[in-house]
Amino acid sequence: MALPAYATVGQHVWHWCYLGFCAMVLFFLVAxxxxxxxxxxxxxxxxxxxxxxxxxxPEGYSLRWYRILIGDCSDKTITTVCSDKWIIGTGxxxxxxxxxxxxxxxxxxxAALGLSRPHMPYRKVIMAFMISPxxxxxIITASGMFLFYAKFKLTATFTGLIIxxxxxxxxxxxxxxxATLVGFDQSLTRAAxxxxxxxxxxxxKVQMPLILPGVISGGLFAFITSFDEVVVVLFMxxxxxxxxxxxxxxxxRQEISPTILSAATILVCFSILLLASVELLRRRNxxxxxxxPG
Amino acid sequence: xxxxxxxxxxxxxxxxTPLKVSLQRSLRRSKLxxxxxxxxxxxxxxxVFIVPIGDLLFRSIDxxxxxxxxxxxxxxxxxxxxxxxxxxxxxxxxxxxxxxADKLQLGRSSTRMNYEKSGWRSLIxxxxxxxxxxxxxPYMDAMIKAEKRWGDIxxxxxxxxxxxxxxxxxxxxxxxxxxxxxxxxxxxxxxxxVYLLLWWRTFLVSIIVTVxxxxxxxxxxxxxxxxxxxxxxxLMICVLMPFWTSxxxxxxxxxxxxxxxxxxxxxxxxxxxxxxxxxxxxxxxFTGTIIVMTQILLPFMILPIYSVMKGISxxxxxxxxxxxxxxxxxxxxxxxxxxxPGVGAGVLLVFIVAxxxxxxxxxxxxxxxxxxxxxxxxxxxxxxxxxLASAMGVILLASILILxxxxxxxxGVDNLKMG
Numbered sequence: 001m002a003l004p005a006y007a008t009v010g011q012h013v014w015h016w017c018y019l020g021f022c023a024m025v026l027f028f029l030v031a032x033x034x035x036x037x038x039x040x041x042x043x044x045x046x047x048x049x050x051x052x053x054x055x056x057x058p059e060g061y062s063l064r065w066y067r068i069l070i071g072d073c074s075d076k077t078i079t080t081v082c083s084d085k086w087i088i089g090t091g092x093x094x095x096x097x098x099x100x101x102x103x104x105x106x107x108x109x110x111a112a113l114g115l116s117r118p119h120m121p122y123r124k125v126i127m128a129f130m131i132s133p134x135x136x137x138x139i140i141t142a143s144g145m146f147l148f149y150a151k152f153k154l155t156a157t158f159t160g161l162i163i164x165x166x167x168x169x170x171x172x173x174x175x176x177x178x179a180t181l182v183g184f185d186q187s188l189t190r191a192a193x194x195x196x197x198x199x200x201x202x203x204x205k206v207q208m209p210l211i212l213p214g215v216i217s218g219g220l221f222a223f224i225t226s227f228d229e230v231v232v233v234l235f236m237x238x239x240x241x242x243x244x245x246x247x248x249x250x251x252x253r254q255e256i257s258p259t260i261l262s263a264a265t266i267l268v269c270f271s272i273l274l275l276a277s278v279e280l281l282r283r284r285n286x287x288x289x290x291x292x293p294g
Numbered sequence: 295x296x297x298x299x300x301x302x303x304x305x306x307x308x309x310x311t312p313l314k315v316s317l318q319r320s321l322r323r324s325k326l327x328x329x330x331x332x333x334x335x336x337x338x339x340x341x342v343f344i345v346p347i348g349d350l351l352f353r354s355i356d357x358x359x360x361x362x363x364x365x366x367x368x369x370x371x372x373x374x375x376x377x378x379x380x381x382x383x384x385x386x387x388x389x390x391x392x393x394x395a396d397k398l399q400l401g402r403s404s405t406r407m408n409y410e411k412s413g414w415r416s417l418i419x420x421x422x423x424x425x426x427x428x429x430x431x432p433y434m435d436a437m438i439k440a441e442k443r444w445g446d447i448x449x450x451x452x453x454x455x456x457x458x459x460x461x462x463x464x465x466x467x468x469x470x471x472x473x474x475x476x477x478x479x480x481x482x483x484x485x486x487x488v489y490l491l492l493w494w495r496t497f498l499v500s501i502i503v504t505v506x507x508x509x510x511x512x513x514x515x516x517x518x519x520x521x522x523x524x525x526x527x528x529l530m531i532c533v534l535m536p537f538w539t540s541x542x543x544x545x546x547x548x549x550x551x552x553x554x555x556x557x558x559x560x561x562x563x564x565x566x567x568x569x570x571x572x573x574x575x576x577x578x579x580f581t582g583t584i585i586v587m588t589q590i591l592l593p594f595m596i597l598p599i600y601s602v603m604k605g606i607s608x609x610x611x612x613x614x615x616x617x618x619x620x621x622x623x624x625x626x627x628x629x630x631x632x633x634x635p636g637v638g639a640g641v642l643l644v645f646i647v648a649x650x651x652x653x654x655x656x657x658x659x660x661x662x663x664x665x666x667x668x669x670x671x672x673x674x675x676x677x678x679x680x681x682l683a684s685a686m687g688v689i690l691l692a693s694i695l696i697l698x699x700x701x702x703x704x705x706g707v708d709n710l711k712m713g
Contacts, residue, residue, distance in 0.1 A: 107334065
């Protein structure tokens with residue numbers, strides 16, 4: 001948006017101040033992420049830009065911290081702890097997030113389908129309950145679950161964590177699928193039924209393909225929530241349940257080595273990938289519903 | 295078929311039932327089907343989420359533990375005048391209770407009794423060892439001889455505050471008050487007051503973060519909403535990317551930026567603004583918590599404001615200027631009021647999330663950046679004072695639910711959008 005030709009000098013100054021301020025805000029948002037990426041390729045053990053890095057000397061850059069990350073401890077010059085904990089943590093995180101996502105997507109889709117039916121009783125109250133895990137602070141959820149699950153010996157088990165993460169991911173699926181169903185044409189299912197489709201077949205052949213983008217983007221939200229979750233894991237996880245965020249947490253608390261930065265860089269790339277998929281799904285959904293993307 | 299009751303004027307369906315009955319039946323069936331779909335996830339949620347939270351609520355007022363351990367003492371406690379040292383019967387009851395109690399329960403309840411009056415735990419621990427040598431009644435003199443604190447009336451009086459099975463004591467403790475011996479409310483002694491300061495700090499941090507977010511978000515959202523779609527979509531990535539990045543990654547990034555030898559300090563020294571000796575301390579303190587929380591919560595402010603601003607037609611501003619208003623007046627009188635719903639949503643959302651924060655202050659807060667969430671965690675994991683942790687959690691939850699209710703009234707929960 002440019003200023004009109006008749007703008008005064010004061011208006012020009014004001015306009016540039018405004019643009020400068022906005023640029024600073026946007027920079028403030030991404031700056032930390034941008035700084036992390038080059039620093040993870042440093043060859044020194046210090047967490048600041050070395051003169052070699054600033055002069056783009058290839059000597060200043062290396063992949064040694066990534067090697068440590070994947071448990072390759074052959075580099076003897078490095079004094080920081082080197083173990084396969086990062087790999088184990090990633091494996092555990094993927095395992096928990098996978099099952100939590102499946103459960104959350106299934107249960108959340110069921111709930112959204114029920115809540116979007118025209119004659120659902122107590123819709124508002126139930127919706128509030130379904131979304132409540134998003135509202136309750138994680139620290140309270142974790143405390144409550146920790147004390148309660150201990151009674152059933154579910155603390156320090158993968159089952160307990162999967163259940164907990166399912167609860168945290170479900171609201172996202174409910175929200176996205178409900179949003180997809182708002183524009184859903186009910187006459188499509190009626191048409192399918194009148195053509196002899198059983199309810200189950202109608203659902204999988206007609207309804208499911210149309211709400212799939214909502215289910216998947218909700219599932220992605222649930223996945224990233226579980227993959228990124230650390231409070232519940234800190235409370236409920238035992239020694240066995242070492243997840244990636246937990247490994248990162250203990251890394252941050254002990255000493256921040258460039259290894260953490262390389263893990264962080266990989267996670268940033270991962271989240272860009274997820275962001276792109278959600279955006280694509282959103283556009284597809286809007287195209288299907290006849291809304292122009294925007 | 296019960297068509298006999300139907301009169302001839304009624305419309306009948308093909309199988310002869312009145313239309314009304316048939317419609318009602320199908321409505322009921324439709325309701326049942328919807329309920330059947332919602333039931334499994336709803337029950338799951340109740341069992342694994344709502345019940346644990348309810349359990350937390352109950353724990354914050356539950357005080358049965360001491361009653362299980364000291365049944366005899368409490369049975370005759372009310373007959374004591376609470377001003378002079380209790381008689382032989384109380385001493386005997388206490389002796390029998392302590393010697394017959396389950397070891398584990400006794401240990402836990404002595405910890406609980408220590409919250410009420412410090413000294414109980416060591417008194418019980420030391421006494422249990424010496425009590426084993428006692429041969430029989432009378433106990434009073436022998437107990438005082440073994441541990442002279444049994445002769446201290448203050449210990450006996452403090453039992454009064456622990457007698458009931460339900461207590462609001464934890465709630466009082468959570469705001470720096472306590473019960474005295476007669477179950478009257480009194481302030482904690484000076485040196486034990488921490489929580490009011492903590493609540494105040496949590497509130498203050500949330501307010502500062504909310505205001506900072508609003509100041510930063512409003513112009514940015516305005517720019518995003520007024521730019522052409524293609525440009526704004528690209529800039530939107532700047533808002534959405536941090537939103538999607540792991541919380542811990544963002545915190546690590548900030549630690550790198552803000553530490554003493556970090557990027558920000560290095561840059562400032564390089565530019566000559568700072569001396570190498572007086573690098574700013576921006577991490578592990580109050581400032582660090584504010585900066586990091588502001589960046590983390592900023593997308594929560596920008597997104598709702600942006601989505602409201604997107605719907606404001608530029609025509610009104612032009613009309614106002616056409617009628618002679620200078621741009622700033624038109625902006626304040628015309629544009630700002632229209633954007634208020636988004637501002638309200640963003641402010642409440644950021645405040646609600648900020649008030650329950652735990653991870654960020656724990657990692658970057660140092661000592662004076664700790665919030666109430668950190669103390670809930672501490673009492674949960676380290677001091678094991680679960681009653682107090684629960685009470686603090688419940689107060690926190692209650693305040694959030696009130697704010698959430700306001701949010702629902704103002705904006706509607708259904709308008710909750712992500713990305």
